Amino acid sequence: MxxxxxxxxxxxxxxxxDNGVVEQAFQRAAERTGVAERMPWDEALQYVRDTMGMSKIDVFTHLSGGDVAAARAATAAFEGAYAEIVGAQGVxxxxxxxxxxxxxxxxxxxxxxxxxxxxxxxxxxxxxxxxxxxxxxxxxxxxxxxxxxxxxxxxxxxxxxxxxxxxxxxxxxxxxxxxxxxxxxxxxxxxxxxxxxxxxxxxxxxxxxxxxxxxxxxxxxxxxxxxxxxxxxxxx
Incomplete structure:
Protein backbone atom coordinates (compact mmCIF):
# COMPACT_ATOMS: atom_id res chain seq x y z
CA MET A 1 0.00 0.00 0.00
CA ASP A 18 -17.54 27.59 11.67
CA ASN A 19 -20.33 28.18 14.22
CA GLY A 20 -22.75 29.09 11.46
CA VAL A 21 -20.59 31.88 10.06
CA VAL A 22 -20.95 30.68 6.45
CA GLU A 23 -24.74 30.77 6.68
CA GLN A 24 -24.69 34.19 8.36
CA ALA A 25 -22.40 35.56 5.65
CA PHE A 26 -24.65 34.10 2.95
CA GLN A 27 -27.69 35.78 4.48
CA ARG A 28 -25.94 39.16 4.55
CA ALA A 29 -24.76 38.73 0.95
CA ALA A 30 -28.26 37.78 -0.18
CA GLU A 31 -29.77 40.78 1.59
CA ARG A 32 -27.19 43.15 0.11
CA THR A 33 -27.32 41.89 -3.47
CA GLY A 34 -30.70 40.17 -3.88
CA VAL A 35 -28.90 37.21 -5.46
CA ALA A 36 -31.34 34.62 -4.07
CA GLU A 37 -34.58 36.50 -4.74
CA ARG A 38 -35.63 34.23 -7.61
CA MET A 39 -36.38 31.33 -5.23
CA PRO A 40 -37.93 30.89 -1.77
CA TRP A 41 -35.53 31.76 1.03
CA ASP A 42 -35.73 28.29 2.62
CA GLU A 43 -34.86 26.70 -0.72
CA ALA A 44 -31.89 29.01 -1.22
CA LEU A 45 -30.58 28.37 2.30
CA GLN A 46 -30.93 24.62 1.84
CA TYR A 47 -28.96 24.82 -1.39
CA VAL A 48 -26.18 26.65 0.46
CA ARG A 49 -26.16 23.91 3.12
CA ASP A 50 -26.15 21.15 0.52
CA THR A 51 -23.24 22.73 -1.37
CA MET A 52 -21.03 23.55 1.61
CA GLY A 53 -17.41 23.17 0.59
CA MET A 54 -17.98 24.13 -3.03
CA SER A 55 -16.57 27.24 -4.68
CA LYS A 56 -18.67 30.21 -3.61
CA ILE A 57 -18.77 31.64 -7.14
CA ASP A 58 -20.30 28.36 -8.35
CA VAL A 59 -22.91 28.46 -5.58
CA PHE A 60 -23.91 32.04 -6.33
CA THR A 61 -23.97 31.38 -10.08
CA HIS A 62 -26.62 28.75 -9.47
CA LEU A 63 -28.60 30.98 -7.11
CA SER A 64 -28.54 33.84 -9.61
CA GLY A 65 -29.84 31.64 -12.42
CA GLY A 66 -26.55 31.75 -14.29
CA ASP A 67 -26.01 35.51 -14.08
CA VAL A 68 -22.22 35.57 -13.75
CA ALA A 69 -22.00 39.31 -13.00
CA ALA A 70 -24.55 38.95 -10.20
CA ALA A 71 -22.71 35.89 -8.89
CA ARG A 72 -19.44 37.79 -8.74
CA ALA A 73 -21.07 40.67 -6.88
CA ALA A 74 -22.69 38.26 -4.43
CA THR A 75 -19.41 36.41 -3.91
CA ALA A 76 -17.65 39.68 -3.10
CA ALA A 77 -20.47 40.55 -0.70
CA PHE A 78 -20.20 37.13 0.91
CA GLU A 79 -16.44 37.42 1.40
CA GLY A 80 -16.90 40.91 2.88
CA ALA A 81 -19.63 39.70 5.22
CA TYR A 82 -17.57 36.70 6.29
CA ALA A 83 -14.66 39.00 7.12
CA GLU A 84 -16.98 41.26 9.15
CA ILE A 85 -18.34 38.39 11.20
CA VAL A 86 -14.96 36.77 11.80
CA GLY A 87 -13.52 40.18 12.66
CA ALA A 88 -16.18 40.63 15.32
CA GLN A 89 -16.19 37.08 16.66
CA GLY A 90 -12.60 36.06 16.06
CA VAL A 91 -11.44 32.82 14.46
Missing amino acids: TTIELVVLDMAGTTVL AEIPGAADTIAELRDAGMKVALTTGFAPVTRDALIDGLGWHGLIDLALSPADAGRGRPAPDLVLTALMRAGASSVAAVAVAGDTSSDVRSGRSAGAGFVAGVLSGAHERAALMAAGADAVLDDITGLVTALEERDHPGTVLAQGS
Whole structure:
Protein backbone atom coordinates (compact mmCIF):
# COMPACT_ATOMS: atom_id res chain seq x y z
CA MET A 1 0.00 0.00 0.00
CA THR A 2 1.31 3.44 -0.96
CA THR A 3 2.60 5.51 1.95
CA ILE A 4 0.74 8.80 2.48
CA GLU A 5 3.01 11.77 1.71
CA LEU A 6 0.47 14.61 1.57
CA VAL A 7 -2.69 15.30 3.55
CA VAL A 8 -5.20 17.74 2.05
CA LEU A 9 -7.53 19.22 4.65
CA ASP A 10 -10.60 21.41 4.26
CA MET A 11 -10.83 24.56 6.37
CA ALA A 12 -14.27 25.71 7.65
CA GLY A 13 -15.96 22.86 9.51
CA THR A 14 -12.92 20.58 9.32
CA THR A 15 -9.95 22.45 10.78
CA VAL A 16 -11.52 25.88 11.39
CA LEU A 17 -14.56 26.30 13.65
CA ASP A 18 -17.54 27.59 11.67
CA ASN A 19 -20.33 28.18 14.22
CA GLY A 20 -22.75 29.09 11.46
CA VAL A 21 -20.59 31.88 10.06
CA VAL A 22 -20.95 30.68 6.45
CA GLU A 23 -24.74 30.77 6.68
CA GLN A 24 -24.69 34.19 8.36
CA ALA A 25 -22.40 35.56 5.65
CA PHE A 26 -24.65 34.10 2.95
CA GLN A 27 -27.69 35.78 4.48
CA ARG A 28 -25.94 39.16 4.55
CA ALA A 29 -24.76 38.73 0.95
CA ALA A 30 -28.26 37.78 -0.18
CA GLU A 31 -29.77 40.78 1.59
CA ARG A 32 -27.19 43.15 0.11
CA THR A 33 -27.32 41.89 -3.47
CA GLY A 34 -30.70 40.17 -3.88
CA VAL A 35 -28.90 37.21 -5.46
CA ALA A 36 -31.34 34.62 -4.07
CA GLU A 37 -34.58 36.50 -4.74
CA ARG A 38 -35.63 34.23 -7.61
CA MET A 39 -36.38 31.33 -5.23
CA PRO A 40 -37.93 30.89 -1.77
CA TRP A 41 -35.53 31.76 1.03
CA ASP A 42 -35.73 28.29 2.62
CA GLU A 43 -34.86 26.70 -0.72
CA ALA A 44 -31.89 29.01 -1.22
CA LEU A 45 -30.58 28.37 2.30
CA GLN A 46 -30.93 24.62 1.84
CA TYR A 47 -28.96 24.82 -1.39
CA VAL A 48 -26.18 26.65 0.46
CA ARG A 49 -26.16 23.91 3.12
CA ASP A 50 -26.15 21.15 0.52
CA THR A 51 -23.24 22.73 -1.37
CA MET A 52 -21.03 23.55 1.61
CA GLY A 53 -17.41 23.17 0.59
CA MET A 54 -17.98 24.13 -3.03
CA SER A 55 -16.57 27.24 -4.68
CA LYS A 56 -18.67 30.21 -3.61
CA ILE A 57 -18.77 31.64 -7.14
CA ASP A 58 -20.30 28.36 -8.35
CA VAL A 59 -22.91 28.46 -5.58
CA PHE A 60 -23.91 32.04 -6.33
CA THR A 61 -23.97 31.38 -10.08
CA HIS A 62 -26.62 28.75 -9.47
CA LEU A 63 -28.60 30.98 -7.11
CA SER A 64 -28.54 33.84 -9.61
CA GLY A 65 -29.84 31.64 -12.42
CA GLY A 66 -26.55 31.75 -14.29
CA ASP A 67 -26.01 35.51 -14.08
CA VAL A 68 -22.22 35.57 -13.75
CA ALA A 69 -22.00 39.31 -13.00
CA ALA A 70 -24.55 38.95 -10.20
CA ALA A 71 -22.71 35.89 -8.89
CA ARG A 72 -19.44 37.79 -8.74
CA ALA A 73 -21.07 40.67 -6.88
CA ALA A 74 -22.69 38.26 -4.43
CA THR A 75 -19.41 36.41 -3.91
CA ALA A 76 -17.65 39.68 -3.10
CA ALA A 77 -20.47 40.55 -0.70
CA PHE A 78 -20.20 37.13 0.91
CA GLU A 79 -16.44 37.42 1.40
CA GLY A 80 -16.90 40.91 2.88
CA ALA A 81 -19.63 39.70 5.22
CA TYR A 82 -17.57 36.70 6.29
CA ALA A 83 -14.66 39.00 7.12
CA GLU A 84 -16.98 41.26 9.15
CA ILE A 85 -18.34 38.39 11.20
CA VAL A 86 -14.96 36.77 11.80
CA GLY A 87 -13.52 40.18 12.66
CA ALA A 88 -16.18 40.63 15.32
CA GLN A 89 -16.19 37.08 16.66
CA GLY A 90 -12.60 36.06 16.06
CA VAL A 91 -11.44 32.82 14.46
CA ALA A 92 -10.84 29.54 16.25
CA GLU A 93 -9.65 26.10 15.29
CA ILE A 94 -11.62 22.90 15.59
CA PRO A 95 -10.26 21.72 18.96
CA GLY A 96 -7.11 19.69 18.39
CA ALA A 97 -6.70 20.64 14.72
CA ALA A 98 -3.33 22.36 15.10
CA ASP A 99 -1.94 19.49 17.15
CA THR A 100 -3.17 17.02 14.52
CA ILE A 101 -1.51 18.98 11.71
CA ALA A 102 1.73 19.12 13.69
CA GLU A 103 1.54 15.38 14.33
CA LEU A 104 1.03 14.65 10.63
CA ARG A 105 4.02 16.78 9.70
CA ASP A 106 6.15 15.26 12.44
CA ALA A 107 5.37 11.89 10.85
CA GLY A 108 6.83 13.14 7.56
CA MET A 109 3.67 14.17 5.74
CA LYS A 110 3.06 17.53 4.12
CA VAL A 111 -0.22 19.29 4.88
CA ALA A 112 -2.25 21.47 2.52
CA LEU A 113 -5.36 23.44 3.46
CA THR A 114 -8.03 23.89 0.80
CA THR A 115 -11.22 25.96 0.80
CA GLY A 116 -14.03 27.33 -1.33
CA PHE A 117 -13.22 30.82 -0.01
CA ALA A 118 -11.32 33.43 -1.98
CA PRO A 119 -7.59 33.73 -1.19
CA VAL A 120 -8.09 36.96 0.80
CA THR A 121 -10.54 35.27 3.18
CA ARG A 122 -8.47 32.09 3.36
CA ASP A 123 -5.33 34.01 4.26
CA ALA A 124 -7.16 36.12 6.85
CA LEU A 125 -8.29 32.93 8.58
CA ILE A 126 -4.77 31.50 8.54
CA ASP A 127 -3.42 34.81 9.85
CA GLY A 128 -5.96 34.79 12.65
CA LEU A 129 -4.99 31.28 13.65
CA GLY A 130 -1.26 31.90 13.28
CA TRP A 131 -0.94 28.85 11.05
CA HIS A 132 1.34 30.08 8.27
CA GLY A 133 4.29 28.23 9.79
CA LEU A 134 2.20 25.17 10.59
CA ILE A 135 1.11 24.19 7.06
CA ASP A 136 2.94 23.63 3.80
CA LEU A 137 0.48 25.38 1.49
CA ALA A 138 -3.09 26.68 1.21
CA LEU A 139 -5.24 26.75 -1.92
CA SER A 140 -8.49 28.31 -3.13
CA PRO A 141 -10.34 27.62 -6.39
CA ALA A 142 -8.64 30.68 -7.87
CA ASP A 143 -5.31 28.85 -7.47
CA ALA A 144 -6.43 25.60 -9.03
CA GLY A 145 -9.09 26.16 -11.69
CA ARG A 146 -12.34 24.59 -10.55
CA GLY A 147 -13.59 24.33 -7.00
CA ARG A 148 -14.87 21.19 -5.30
CA PRO A 149 -16.24 18.65 -6.05
CA ALA A 150 -13.87 18.77 -9.05
CA PRO A 151 -10.44 17.23 -8.31
CA ASP A 152 -8.47 20.39 -9.14
CA LEU A 153 -7.64 21.52 -5.58
CA VAL A 154 -6.35 18.09 -4.60
CA LEU A 155 -4.33 17.67 -7.80
CA THR A 156 -2.87 21.18 -7.53
CA ALA A 157 -1.85 20.46 -3.94
CA LEU A 158 -0.20 17.23 -5.13
CA MET A 159 1.81 19.06 -7.79
CA ARG A 160 2.89 21.93 -5.55
CA ALA A 161 3.83 19.62 -2.69
CA GLY A 162 5.70 17.25 -4.98
CA ALA A 163 3.90 14.10 -3.89
CA SER A 164 4.84 11.04 -5.90
CA SER A 165 1.30 9.98 -6.88
CA VAL A 166 -2.37 10.53 -6.13
CA ALA A 167 -2.30 7.27 -4.19
CA ALA A 168 0.10 9.01 -1.78
CA VAL A 169 -2.51 11.69 -0.95
CA ALA A 170 -5.08 11.63 1.85
CA VAL A 171 -8.05 13.99 1.87
CA ALA A 172 -10.33 14.95 4.77
CA GLY A 173 -13.32 17.26 4.94
CA ASP A 174 -16.75 17.78 6.47
CA THR A 175 -18.81 17.92 3.27
CA SER A 176 -19.81 15.53 0.52
CA SER A 177 -18.07 17.81 -1.99
CA ASP A 178 -14.80 17.41 -0.06
CA VAL A 179 -15.16 13.65 -0.24
CA ARG A 180 -16.17 13.65 -3.89
CA SER A 181 -13.20 15.86 -4.74
CA GLY A 182 -10.81 13.41 -3.11
CA ARG A 183 -12.47 10.45 -4.81
CA SER A 184 -12.43 12.06 -8.25
CA ALA A 185 -8.74 12.94 -7.80
CA GLY A 186 -7.93 9.30 -7.04
CA ALA A 187 -6.65 9.97 -3.53
CA GLY A 188 -5.35 6.96 -1.64
CA PHE A 189 -7.49 7.70 1.42
CA VAL A 190 -10.54 9.94 1.82
CA ALA A 191 -12.12 10.69 5.19
CA GLY A 192 -15.25 12.59 6.13
CA VAL A 193 -15.50 14.36 9.48
CA LEU A 194 -18.65 15.10 11.48
CA SER A 195 -17.57 18.46 12.91
CA GLY A 196 -19.13 20.53 10.14
CA ALA A 197 -21.88 20.63 7.57
CA HIS A 198 -22.82 17.10 6.52
CA GLU A 199 -23.88 13.95 8.33
CA ARG A 200 -22.41 10.45 8.19
CA ALA A 201 -24.85 9.15 5.57
CA ALA A 202 -24.02 11.92 3.11
CA LEU A 203 -20.28 11.48 3.61
CA MET A 204 -20.47 7.72 3.14
CA ALA A 205 -22.68 8.10 0.07
CA ALA A 206 -20.06 10.43 -1.42
CA GLY A 207 -17.46 7.67 -1.08
CA ALA A 208 -15.60 8.25 2.19
CA ASP A 209 -13.24 5.46 3.25
CA ALA A 210 -13.90 6.44 6.87
CA VAL A 211 -16.07 8.91 8.76
CA LEU A 212 -14.45 10.41 11.86
CA ASP A 213 -15.96 12.41 14.70
CA ASP A 214 -13.47 15.17 13.98
CA ILE A 215 -10.03 15.75 12.49
CA THR A 216 -8.23 14.53 15.61
CA GLY A 217 -9.08 10.98 14.58
CA LEU A 218 -7.20 11.22 11.30
CA VAL A 219 -3.76 10.14 12.53
CA THR A 220 -5.21 6.97 14.02
CA ALA A 221 -7.25 6.33 10.86
CA LEU A 222 -4.13 6.59 8.71
CA GLU A 223 -2.24 4.26 11.05
CA GLU A 224 -5.09 1.75 10.82
CA ARG A 225 -5.06 2.07 7.02
CA ASP A 226 -1.36 1.27 6.84
CA HIS A 227 -1.40 -1.42 9.54
CA PRO A 228 -4.90 -2.95 9.74
CA GLY A 229 -5.77 -4.26 13.18
CA THR A 230 -2.78 -2.82 15.01
CA VAL A 231 -4.56 0.23 16.44
CA LEU A 232 -7.48 -1.87 17.63
CA ALA A 233 -5.10 -4.42 19.11
CA GLN A 234 -3.27 -1.71 21.03
CA GLY A 235 -6.54 -0.51 22.56
CA SER A 236 -7.82 -3.98 23.48
